[in-house]
Amino acid sequence: MAPDKNPSLRRTLTFPEVVISGVGVILGAGIYALIGVAAAEAGNALWISFILAALIASFTGLSYMELSSMFPGASAEYEYSRHPFGNEIAFVIGIMVILSGIVGAATVSLGFAGYFSAWTGAPVLPAAIALLIVLTIILLAGIRHSAIFAIVFTLIEAGGLIGIIIIGLPYIGSVDYFAAPEGIPGIFAAAALIFFAYQGFEEIVKLSDETVQPEKTIPMALLVAIGITILLYIAVSISVVSIGGAEAIAGSPNPFAEIAGQAFTGGYLIFTIIALFATANTALLMLLASSRIFYGMAKKNTLPAAIAYVHPGRRTPVVAIVGAAFVSILFLLPGNIRDVALIANFTLFITFIVINAAVIRLRQTMPDAPRPYRVPVAVRNVPIPAVLGVVTCLFFLFQLDWQILLVGVVLLVGAAVLGWILPYIRQRSDEKQ
Template sequence: MDKREEQVPLMRVLGLPEVVISGVGVILGAGIYALIGEAAATSGNALWLSFLLSASIAAFTGLSYMELSSMFPEASAEYEYTRQSFGCTLAFITGTLVILSGIIGASTVALGFAGYFNGFTGADLYTVAIFLIISLAAVLFIGIKQSAYIAIIFTFIESAGLVGIIAIALPHIGSVNYLEMPQGISGVFIAASLIFFAYQGFEEIVKLSEETVSPEKNIPKGLLLALIFTIILYILVSISIVSIGGWEAVAGSPNPFAKIAGSVFPEGYLIFTFIALFATANTVLLMMLSASRIMYGMAKKGRLPQAVSYVSKSRRTPVVAIVIVTVLSILFLSAGGIKDVAFITNFTLFATFAIINASVIVLRIIMPDSKRPFKVPFSILKVPVIPLLGIMTCLFFLFQMDMSIILIGVGIIIISATINVLYQTSLKRKG
C-alpha cells in the first residue's frame, strides 16, 4: 500500500465557534498592540482612515479565500488554490511565501513579547523569545483542541484590552480633528501599508480546514465573522487612541496602549503591558500553527519531503512540520525590528493575496462548473469584480513601501523559485 494512503489524518474537532475565535485571535495581537504607534506617526489623527484602507484589502481578499476554501478545504490552502489555477511552480512560490510570513512574523512577535517581559524582569530578550517559541511548540504538539482553547483564552484577554481602550477614550471622543494628516494623504497610505500587519491572520483560518467539522461551510463563515468583528474593533480603537491627547501622544511608541492608559490612571501602564504579553504570545502561537499546517499540506502533496507530512498517531499533529517551524522561528529571531519585518511580511502577504485573487478569476474560467458552496458575488462579463479590486489594492499598497523592502521581497521570491527547481530536479534524478 502507498505510504500516503497509510498516513494518519489530522483530527476534525473544530466547530464554527472555535474557528471564529481562533481567527479573531490570530488577527488581533502584535500588529494592533505594537504597530499602531508607528502608523500614527505618519497618518496622524487620520489613523482610522489607514485602518479602513487596509480593511479593504482584507475584505476583498477575504471573500476570495471564502470561495476557494469552500472549493478546496485542505490544509495546504494557498498552495492548493494556486496549483489548481496556475500550476505547481507558482504554487510552490506562493506556499513558501506564506510559510515564511508565518515564521518571520512569529520570530518578530516573540521578540516583542520578550521586550514586554523584559520590562517586568530584566530577562535577556533572546532567551525569553526562545523559551516562548519552544513552549508554544509544545502546545502545538499536544493537540489542536488544546491549542484552540489556549488561543480562545488569550483572545478574550487581548480583546478586553482593546475594549478597555475604547472605554477609556469615550469621554474624549470628538476632542481632535480626525482628518489631521501630518504627512498628507501619502502618510495615510504608508501607514495603511504598515498597519496591514495588524490584519494578518484572517487568511490563516483556511489552514484549519482538515481539522474543522464541515470545513466547506464553517471555514468561509468563520473567516467572514472574524473579519467583520476585527475590522469594526480596529476602526473604533484607532479613533479612540488618538482622541486622548492626539496622535503626537502615541507616535512611534512601542507600547502605545500602555502609554495612553497610564496617562489616564496610574495602574494603566502595568495592566496594558500585561495584556500585551497575552496578545503577542497568542499571535506567535497561531502564526506557528498556520505555518506548520501549510508546510504539512505541501509535503502531503509531494512538494516538500514526505517526512514533513508525518503525523503523530497519539496526538494527531504534524510533528515534523512543527519542529521545522520552531527551529526556523528561533533562527529568524535576529531578522530585525518589528517595523521593518512587518513591512517584509506585508510584502509577502500582498504578493500572495494578489495571486489568490487572480486564482478566483482564473478558476471561474477554467472550472466554471465546479461546486462552490460559497461564491464571491458581483461579476461583469463572467469576471468577478471583487477579486479584481483585490488585485488592484494589493499592488497599490505594495508599491507604497520603500524600494529596499520591495527588493528584499523580490529576493525572497527568486530564492523560493530556485529552491523549487533544485528540489524538483533532485526528485527527477531519484525517480
C-alpha cells in the same frame, strides 16, 4: 469493530465556534505591536489607514470564501493556486505562506520585546531572541491546544482592546481626526504597515476539515470574523489618538501600556502584562503553524523528507520546528519592528494577489464547477471584488520601501529556484537507486 487505519479529522466545529476561532486568530497581537509605529506615519488619521487596510482584507476575504467553498480542505493556498496556475506557482505560494508565519513570529516577538524592554530595561533584540528560544522549547516538548484555551486567549486579547476603547471614550472628539503630518502618503504607508494586524483571516479556511458543512459554514464565518475585527480595530484607533493626539504614542514600543498608565493607577502594569501575554501567545501560534506547514510539505515530498522527521516519544516535528525558529531568529536581526512587519506583509501581498487572480482564472477555466459561495458582482463572469483585490494588493505592495521590495524579490526568487532544484535533486536520487 476494527480501528480505522486511515482516520479522518472529526467534523465538529459549528458556525459560532469557527467565528470565535477566526476572531481570535485575526486579533492576534499585531495591533499591540504596531499601532505606535503606524501612528507616527498617519497621525490622527490612523483610523483611515485601518479602513484602507481592511479593504484589502475584505476583497481578498471574499476570494477565500469562494475558493474555500470550491475546495473545502485544509490544503488551502497550495490547493487554490495549484488548480489555476500549476505546481510551480503553488510551491512558491506555499513557501510565501510559511514565510509569512515565520516573519510574523519575528515581528510579534519584537513587539513582545518592546513592551518587556520598556518595563524592565532589558535590550530589545536579546529579549526577542530569548522569547523565540523559549517558545521553540515549548513546541519541542509538545503542546496541546483546546477550544477552551483558544477562547480564553481570545477573550484576554479582545478584552485588552475593549479596555483601550473604554479608556478613550471620555476623550472622543478632542482632536482633529483628519490631521496627518505626512499627508496622504503617510496614511497609505501606515495602511501598508497596519495590514499586518489583519493577518490571520486566511487561516480560517484551514479549519475546513473539522467544520460541519464547510462549503457553507467557512465562507460566512470568515465574513463575520473579518467584520467584527474591522469594527474593533477602527474603534481602538480612534480611541488611542483621542487621548493626547497621535503624538502621544507615535513610535512608542508599548503604546497601550502608556495610554492605560495615563488613565488609571496600575494601568501601565496591567496592559503591559496583557500585551506580553498576547504577543507571546501569537508568536507561539505562528511558529506552530509554520512548522506544521513545513512538516506537511515535507511529508508530501515537496520539501526534503528529513524535515518531516517526528520525535518518536514526543510526537513533534523536531526538524520543522527548529528550522522555523532558526529562520525566524534570522529575521530578528534588522531589529526594527517596522521593517520586519513590512517583509511579512510583502509575503502576504504576493499570496493574496495570486489568490484573487485564482478566483478570476477559475471563473474562466472551471465555470461549471460547484461554488456554494460566489464572489458577488461580476462582469462577463469576472468577479469585480477579486479584481479590486489584485489592484489594492499591488498598490499597497508598491507603498513598501525599496529595501523591503528588494528583500521580498530575493525571497520570491529563492522560493522559485528551490522549487526548480528540489524535483531535479529528487529525480537524480531516484535514478541512482
